[in-house]
Amino acid sequence: MKRLLPMLMLLSILIAGCCDPLPPATFTSTSRPFPSSDFTPTPIRLVYGLTLAPSGIDPHVNASSELGIPLTSVYDTLVYLNPDTGDFVPGLAEDWDVSEDELVYTFHLREGVTFHDGTPFSAEAVRFNLERITSPDLASQKARFMLGPYERVEVMDEYTVRIHLSEPFAPLLDSLSQVYLGMASPTAVETWGSDYQLHQVGTGPFTFAEYVPQDHLLLRRNPDYAWGPEVYQHETAQVDEIEFRFFVDPATRSPALETGEVDIMGEIPPQDAARLEENDDFRIEAAPIPGVSLMFFLNTTRPPLDDAKVRQALIFATNRQAIVSTIFRDTPPVAYGPLAANTFGYEPEVQDYYAHDPARAASLLDEAGWQDSDGDGVRDKNGEPLVLDMTLMGWGYMPQVGQLLAAQWSTLGIEVNAPSPVSYSEALEIAGEGRHHLIPFNLSGSDPDILRKFFHSQASFNWSKLDDAELDNWLEAAARTSDREGREALYSQIQLRVMNEALVLPIRDYVNLNGVSDRVQGLRFDAQGWFPWLVDVTGAEVQ
């Protein structure tokens, strides 16, 4: 018995010593077979690290952006959005016309396209997909809403299909360029029914080989792929297999990359990014994400935030650069308005608004009648202290940002009440009922129509609790106009109005820090910023 302890120690040392501290390389070795006439190269595999493990990964049903990372390469879409020019280019649709009244979109489809299960792609398939997405039984969380005022789909002939809208809808093409409206095989959907998400079939450069929920997802190269859009730089995939694994805890991401467990890892925490950059074997590819920046919504219906002066004071009181430097290590740009700077329709003038000016904030608060009359360090008015309820979720560094904001504002006599972070559904409930003063959020999207989700008086995410008829009109008009300049002008007005009224406190634009091993080249992201075009990724071999 007495010898057990030293024996155990010895045993553990032996175990530790026998195992190679470096896990096996994820690539196969360079021992290629001797070149011969039927030379087959050894398969090239990559491992890609995802973050959230979404509970559902059917793009027609679920809303998470995580699912789009692998699935964008499993499905093709009718059109593609060129991230450099902002133009729409042909995808599964070679050509399209829009009627005069902008209510009918006619798509002329590509011929000779087949799904991974052999089903031919045709207008019937498009009809099937759109009807599936819009059917109430499916309870689509995102795709259905991306179609806006969709009315019905009409098959004209084998390769011509029409989408009818009840009103003009400018973001339609943008929606149709995203994986959520990707084309799935009708045969597969009908065969698998509610299990379809485990057996997905598209037309893309990779096939959906295997999926074990919460564990891993496997994609395999589609050798028959021959109809890629012009934005793809290669005709078929350059690697044979990509395995996706989940790394929910941020602390696990950088180590997984550094030990070679993965070759690509998304959402590397800012403090690890600097270290990876210094390492010759890795690099950081920063992908800025268009859409709505990380910002706090100020509840305009709940005192004291019903007073515009107080709201403006809050923004003047905030040192956003300090937040971005300290918590995000200067990896993203500071946000000055509701839209991220790389979004179509961004109005640069918002950068002139609300420079960090604590003196101005203090005088605004004084003007609004909030002064520290009892010397307790917190301003008050009519006996009520200036206390703000901050509702926070636990992810995306929101807790740290919240704490820093509270610290910055406390020097101006503003007290923040921030209980421990809540779950998403609880936050939705609180915000829906308007019980908050401040609640942060960010959402990605390439079309500025995303603003309508947050600033229209009838919107589900109207967390500033607005009821501005003029703003409503602008938002609706901008969704209806296809004229780019017209839209830009409207969105410019919208962004300036939002900042004039101090409806939100913008913090930072979202930048996805991807850690990439030196063995991987060609990683490019689409216009959404989140989704890689895996067809172009190449994996060099281990020497």
Next chain:
Amino acid sequence: MIERPPPLPRPFLRQPATLAALTWLVLAALGAGLAPLLAPNGPLAADTSRSLLPPGPGNPLGTDLLGRSVLTRLLWGGQWTLGMGLLGLVVAVGLGLPAGLAAGYFGGRVESVTMRLVDALLAFPGLLLAMAVVAVLGPGMGSVSIAVGLAATPAYARVARSAALEIRTQPYVEAARALGGSDWHTIVRHILPNAAAPLVAFAATQLGWILLNGAALNFLGLGAPLGTPEWGAMLNEGRGYLRDAPWVSTFPGLALTLTLLAANLLGDSLQRALNTGKNPFQA
């Protein structure tokens, strides 16, 4: 004919371990109590120009991500951690003591019902039970304190029952009852003082358990409001930059360990000194 509880043996206080334990506990309590004097800036004052500084002149235990002094937060955090521990102990003793004493004294149906309930609660793994209570009550330091207190109650009830059982059969208790004393009188004047020894000793050990698990709940992010410098919560904050700034997690952990050590050593000493080396898990 009331027997007094045995006096505290003099060597008790002379043992080095006990002395050290008491010293630390007093220091920690003082630090927590005097925090407003020692660190008047408060635990939430951020200074982003001093983010993640290592321990050195001007910042004795280093600073965290938001530039807050770890020492300051440690001092203020003592209020939260120790306060939670005491509140939890109050709950555990407040519920467990009467239940256990009643079970041991009355026996019969009272004992059966009470002890079956206690067994049922003991079947839940302690930390999980506390977590579930927090899930029901909602987040917050109050919930955490109550939750760990509740989770600690069954063990305390067991000890109380054990003590009551033993003392109930003593001759002086029989005598007191024979003289016409009421149950209540008997329990309060006879059982309780003589049971004080094992109960106090166990309470000290329980304090350690309560602190451990309460801080665990905050480590998991289940209780404390944002920015609370509770020691378990501070440990969790530092996890994200363990490599770059290990001091942010190391010092709160050290404080917790020392406090737990002190509580356990004190409990041990008390048990030995009062000759109550009983295994609380033997019926």
Next chain:
Amino acid sequence: MIARYVGRRLFQAAFVLWLAVTLAFVAMQLTPGDPAQALLAASGASKAEIAERRAQLGLDDPVLMQYAHYLWSLARADLGQSWLHGRPVGQMILEQLPATAELAVSATLVGTAAGLALGVLGALRHSTWLDTAATAVTVLGLSTPTYWSGLLAILLFSLELEWFPATGQGDLRHLLLPSLVLGFALSGSIARLVRARVLEVMEEPFVQAARARGLPARRVFLVHVLRPALPTALTIVALQFGFLLGGAVITESVFVRQGLGKLAVEAIIWRDLPVVRGVILFGALAYVLVNLAADLAQAWLNPRLREELA
């Protein structure tokens, strides 16, 4: 009769389980929040749809009926559906079970071995410096929270020395650090009780008699001291099993491993109450069964106890 003892213990165990199950039900009833809303919140359902789901889930039925329904589901091993993932809770628990079991078993091995060693060492050499040293290690094991020792272990062995991976699971290398950390914490209580028990046994007349008869010290030790002390060790390990399940929660969180702990924490953060309830009921069941087995094993092992029962 031993059969009667077994029968009585079984009945007791069943009763305790029933109480535990009922407590869980009461707790769920008392919790604020609408399950139907929690289920449907993310998909933006209307008030009517939520009300319909409430009726579907049986939430509008009288409490006693819900209780009966609940007991019946449990009897069929149906723990309900996760509000977050929509999947059966039982299945989610089974999926996470192997990882937790792996950690529990290896930590128990480490902890028991270390605890026995420390306890016996302290007892055999009691009141010497070895005893003090062993006691120091024991108390340290009891007093060091795993969430701190775990972080320190990661800092030293993973980040600095790079001997072991800091997080994850899958092979022995991932298992070693968490097992050592959790085992160390476990060894404390085992060591303390083993030491006390061994000291007790060593005072027993039959041990003194054996030594007086001139039997070799090792034989005396193994047969006459250790064997009687083993049932105690068994009981302690069984009792500590509950701690183990809770301790695994922290260890799994620190080392970012799959398992019931991770499941439970996620469920609490997201207020996924069916999963919370499922995990603690499972924990209670496991604990009751393990202790029942330990009690029965002890009765079988200990001839004196068997006689007492007869």
